[in-house]
Amino acid sequence: MSFFSGKCLCGKITYKCDAEPKAIFNCHCEDCRRATGSVFGTNLFVPEEKVEIFGEVSSYCHTSDSGSTMTKFFCNNCGSLLFGKNSAKINVLSIRAGTVDQIDLIKPAVNIFMDSKIPSTSIDKNLKQASKMPS
Ligand SMILES: [Zn+2]
Ligand SMILES: [Zn+2]
Numbered sequence: 001m002s003f004f005s006g007k008c009l010c011g012k013i014t015y016k017c018d019a020e021p022k023a024i025f026n027c028h029c030e031d032c033r034r035a036t037g038s039v040f041g042t043n044l045f046v047p048e049e050k051v052e053i054f055g056e057v058s059s060y061c062h063t064s065d066s067g068s069t070m071t072k073f074f075c076n077n078c079g080s081l082l083f084g085k086n087s088a089k090i091n092v093l094s095i096r097a098g099t100v101d102q103i104d105l106i107k108p109a110v111n112i113f114m115d116s117k118i119p120s121t122s123i124d125k126n127l128k129q130a131s132k133m134p135s
Contacts, residue, residue: 002017013054015053024045028114028118033118043094044094056076058074059073059074060072068088070084111128111130
């Protein structure tokens with residue numbers, strides 16, 4: 001039994017995750033904004049080996065400000081961005097929250113990269129905040 005599941009817009013890529021998310025962040029960095037096409041990205045972080053992906057994902061690599069290699073995984077049919085990997089975080093897969101089926105699971109605990117936030121984005125004051133990436 002999987003803990004949660006998800007899919008892209010067209011349904012060509014689906015996934016199952018067997019573990020509870022270790023962390024859920026709203027990320028306001030410019031990379032997340034441009035990659036998602038949204039004003040911020042919400043990511044669930046899970047152990048990579050707990051995720052089973054069905055369907056062929058395409059990838060795109062870029063270098064983050066801190067020098068890590070960041071890989072984005074997306075559907076080459078509908079363009080949905082589903083997953084991300086950071087070379088500095090071994091065995092961690094990030095999952096884009098908007099692709100998750102169990103919407104009640106999506107409870108971000110912190111807003112990160114607040115320094116890069118779009119001024120009009122409203123923030124839940126009950127959540128923690130970090131100017132950049134918490135270490
Ligand atoms: Zn798709
Ligand atoms: Zn980000």
